[in-house]
Amino acid sequence: MQNNDYEVDYVEFHIKAQKEFRAVSEAVNKKDYAMAEKHAMNAMVEMKLMWNSLQILKEQDHELWRKNG
Numbered sequence: 001m002q003n004n005d006y007e008v009d010y011v012e013f014h015i016k017a018q019k020e021f022r023a024v025s026e027a028v029n030k031k032d033y034a035m036a037e038k039h040a041m042n043a044m045v046e047m048k049l050m051w052n053s054l055q056i057l058k059e060q061d062h063e064l065w066r067k068n069g
Contacts, residue, residue: 008057013050017043 020043
């Protein structure tokens with residue numbers, strides 16, 4: 001069961017994903033493809049966490065409108 005009082009913030013995941021994407025570019029420029037792959041995977045993880053947070057925010061918003069509508 002989901003707790004709708006949970007404070008959700010997608011911004012932290014967004015910022016971390018951006019940093020990982022920049023690190024991908026830096027690693028590719030250095031031809032360190034193994035490190036680029038690592039940063040790409042980390043970016044995907046952060047994006048998944050961000051997506052999950054957005055889903056929770058959407059559900060909370062819909063619930064708020066159902067209660068007050």
